[in-house]
Amino acid sequence: MKSRIRMKGNLRAYMQLPLYWTGFLVLLTVPAYILDWRLGVGATGFTLIYFCAELILYLNAKPKLASEVINFATRYATVQKHLLNEFEIPYALLDYNGKILWMNQEFRGLTGVDQGYHKSITSLFSSLTKEVLQKPEFPHDFYVDTEEKHFRVAANHIYFDTVADHSALMSIENSEEFLIAIYLFDETQLRHYMQENEDQKLVSALVYIDNYEETMSSIETVKQSFLTALVDRRVAQYFGKVDGLVRKVERDKYFVIFRHKFLAQLEEDKFKVLEDVKAIKIGNEVPITLSIGIGLSGETYTENYDAARAAIDLALGRGGDQAVLKNDAEITYYGGKAKEVERNTRVKARVKAHALREILESRDNVIIMGHSLTDIDSLGAGIGVYCAAKFLGKKAQIVINNPTSSVRPLLETFVPEAGYPEDMFINSEEALEALNYDSVVMVVDTNRPSYTECPELLKRANTVVVFDHHRQNSEVIENPTLSYIEPYASSACEMVAEVLQYFDDNMKIEPAEADCIYSGILIDTNNFMQKTGVRTFEAAAYLKRCGVDVSRVRKKMRNDMDAYKARAEAVRRAEVFRGAFAISVCPGEGIESPTIVGAQAANELLNIVGIKASFVLTEYNERIYVSSRSIDEINVQIIMEKLGGGGHMNVAGAQLEGYTIEQAKEVIMQTLDSMLEEGDIVV
Structure with a gap:
């Protein structure tokens, strides 16, 4: 359909006004006929002659006037085009698909193309794609770079139905969807000064x-x-x-x-x-x-x-x-590749013990919690803090949501028949109910709030104390009243055992309590074969004096047949990667605590000649738990940190979500390859 040029607005009213006067003259002929019919005939004849003359003049003048208006618009557009052509800012006009229709001198000089270049703008600037240009809101921080300069790009969509407003003289029907005008603002110096400011x-x-x-x-x-x-x-x-x-x-x-x-x-x-x-x-x-x-x-x-x-x-x-x-x-x-150095001095342990006593004495009750999926070290450390609170006559409770088979034999020791309260162990809901303004929340064996049994407790508590032996990460418990984090320690139980020795000279812990704390040290050191120091054995000796029975502890830490078979299967299915890393999967079907079995399998794999580090993956509760172990040559802690986990140089772990077992194995292999190439680990 061809476009028609038509008048509109004030111009149209001005041109058609004489024709409207014909109607007024027609009305005047009525009284003329009343006065005299001859006068009426004359008025009618005059009206007809006037209308015909005005109609002829209107039809003759309209094309001429339209031509004059178009000539004026053309000259006006020529002036605008001349100004745009000499505009100091690079400017180009594109069609709906990003094809260049017109560009000014600055744009041609910048891109090195001539006026006849009508290809897509993407051929000049690869980041300026059709999809980017057609977005309703062009990105405010969009940049393109040349060899020497940096430009900020601004773009406007030009719709033909909005080019002229209601007071315009003419309109064009059946226009295209829109055109795109782009401007390139040279920000080379600005970015240079910004970078210089940042550098200084x-x-x-x-x-x-x-x-x-x-x-x-x-x-x-x-x-x-x-x-x-x-x-x-x-x-x-x-x-x-x-x-x-x-x-x-x-x-x-x-x-x-x-x-x-x-x-x-x-x-x-x-x-x-x-x-x-x-x-x-x-x-x-x-x-x-x-x-x-x-x-x-x-x-x-x-x-x-x-x-x-x-x-x-x-x-x-x-x-x-x-x-x-x-x-x-x-x-x-x-x-962070070196092994943590054990401090020979116990001054810090004594200071922390006195500080902990002051906090406990000033509070009404103590709520103790470790990490989720409570293990023996977490439970043992909690029992140690329970002993300290009990000595001061404070009510203490330990948060455990879902006890695993590994800790259940120890939990069964602390029953009312043995003199312990029924509510010694509580779940998260009960802990939140027990929390009040004068409560102290004691976190052991973790320093990450998201890893605790009840993160909500930390948000509500006024007083928080943290005892842990894991390396800190970016996620930490904020503003604790007392924080005792010692990565050199073998376990949280070792730290608590040291603190108990300085808590009070008259303090005595029961054999069952000492058994539990000793078990935590035993598990985290893999029977005193990993991460042990002088103070580890001194803590064990203190617990032995308190009545630890090694045979009793060993009986409580035995695995059932299914768990033992799963551990053996994980060792059997191990793959050796790069000649030094053992990677395996621990089957979790029918096992109550598959993550514990996975950790045990990782320890077993280190007994194989040539294996410098082991990684065992266990799928549990829609997550994949990675247990990583080494003896002394590989720092598995920095490897696990790449996966969002952490731990120690020889004992570490991570949790992966959204992966299958095969994908998780591939991620571990890629991480090892990357760290080997970068020199972070050496085999």
């Missing part, structure tokens, strides 16, 4: 020597000052390469500031100073290790320093020998 920002960092006392006590006195000087020099030289300022604030602490643009360089070499300092050997038996905390993206220097403090606390809480970058909520870890 000062980054705060804290550098701590993890094991200062232990290292100094392992060398002769005359060499101690020399060792300190070597560490000072390595730290100063390392940050000096990036124009950093290093100031020693204590004998084992440094404060460092440097410009943000050098951070990428430090990340690229993965904070090599960690390895450089460990390489210092002047007779010290214990390698010296560093922890680094770096704070970023604060609006002020104080905020950056606070972020650095949080980062260094996280690094120390994870066992040290690593760098932690805290960028708002994003946390990045580097290092």
